[in-house]
Amino acid sequence: MNAPLLSVRDLSVAFGRNTVVEGVSFDLAPGEILGVVGESGSGKSVTALSIMRLIPAPGRVAGRIDFAGQDLMALPEPRMREIRGRDIAMIFQEPMTSLNPVFTCGDQVMEALVHHRGLDRAGARAEALRLLKLVEIPSAERRLDDYPHQLSGGMRQRVMIAMALACRPKLLLADEPTTALDATIQAQILDLLRGLQRELGMAVILITHDLGVVSEVAHRVLVMYAGRVVETSPAAKIFGRPLHPYTEGLLASIPRLEGPIERLDAIPGQVPPPDAMPAGCRFAPRCRYAEPACAAAPPPLAPRGPGRAAACIRVPA
């Protein structure tokens, strides 16, 4: 494997006494799509925000994040601001409110172009138009002068993607980009993201709680539970043979269209709150295979076959 574009080592994020992300490590190759999966509260979004260094004030971040040869954690804030939007871009879950209602879509796409690429207004407008066409917005000329409230949710998410792509970032962080959209639009946006990724050769971290989304798009999957990585595997393998019981549970809780109608195999219980984490394996209280040894110590994320790793004492090496 050639040098990773992004390398995260022992990332921990704490708010007050609550550690919401603990010891997360992963590498991302240039042009790779990494799916980060987990329930609400598993620390997916916080991990993405740490890469952008956008964790709000009381939060403390520890660990090392190397991006394209630079240690992001050590960069002064003005340098980090240059990287945000230019080298690393982010799209968010809420397309309805992620655009500023008082400016036209064109203005907002142009802002990044003027800010980071130093284009003049005419040049930025032409480039914004090209970007809106790139994200397949119909009658893009007209949409440039439309305000966000005049667009549907899917259209707004396309505008958000256009904004994110404005400076041809090397890394795109997509935080649940399709969660707020209709199923049909979801598929279109995922198609678009995958097409753009191939065209532009950028790396993507796709955060989602939907394994179905990951299976369609990602090359590799990182499964997170309660702030820790519990499994990482190539996407093609994880669906055939999940390693960690939590991944198995997630797969079992996807509704199936074929076969007899039966009760969904949901994982019992909930993610424990950050101030009441079990001492050993954090999934043990909900795990159907749990044994006394699970509660003793947190299992390390150990290699299990080529390109795979899992944090479970029951999985054979």
Next chain:
Amino acid sequence: MTAEAPAIAAPTPLWRRLLNHRSFMVGATLFGAIVLMALLADLIAPHDPLRNNFRYRLGEPNDVHWLGTDRAGRDVLSRIIHGSQVSLRIGLMVVLITGVCGAVIGGLAGYFRHLDNVVMRVMDAMMAFPGILLAIAIAAVLGPSEFNAVLALSITYTPRTARVARAAVLVVREMPYVEAARAVGAGHARILLTHVLPNGLTPLIVQLSYIFAIAILAEAVLSFIGVGPPPPLPTFGNIIADGRDFVQEAPWICLYPGLAIAVAVLGLNLIGDGLRDALDPRMKVDLR
């Protein structure tokens, strides 16, 4: 591509919502009349507002002096017309100063959370004084002049605008588009000016229309007790102050400027209500 919904129709534009708002239109008419009077003062005032005429002191309203004369024989109507100019000028200055100061103080307190406690406790301390007493105290210390009246009223009412601005900023700063702006590398100044300011302006504008009304009233109070702009400069308050000793014999001296104040304040309050209804998308109640 065809699965996406077409763009929804644009909502009624702001000016049309205001035109359809009955009490806004009443307010705009009342206040507009006062503004027109102030703008055209030199053209429409029938007499010189400062010229004494001691042969005709405390004259009853007649066809030469439509609203009578005061104790120096000055034409009350002309003094009201010119006085509206000064009173509105003071009110407008107070609105501009409290608007800018309130937006800056409240905006910074709302955006930079570590400033919030200190700044807003100072504002609270200022608001703990009854407004008009604080204004009187400041004006009395500074001495009577038009500029000092503006200063006293601005200091007094800035905490109110700051509080409104802070509340607006607290809402806007949590909006996803602000986080999105950070994610494209915008700095604090850029976020404050292009995202927070335009989206948090609405409640401040509404508040400022009420401040305008309060400032006109408060100027009259300051002038009435002699700490406002010094006579013989006509202001609503000065005219009333001039006539207070003659309320029995010549009630018109106090009555008509009082009426002018009432019309201006009522008009501004109705305008404020109209703006509040028209600018707040959550209040879809049709108040016509």
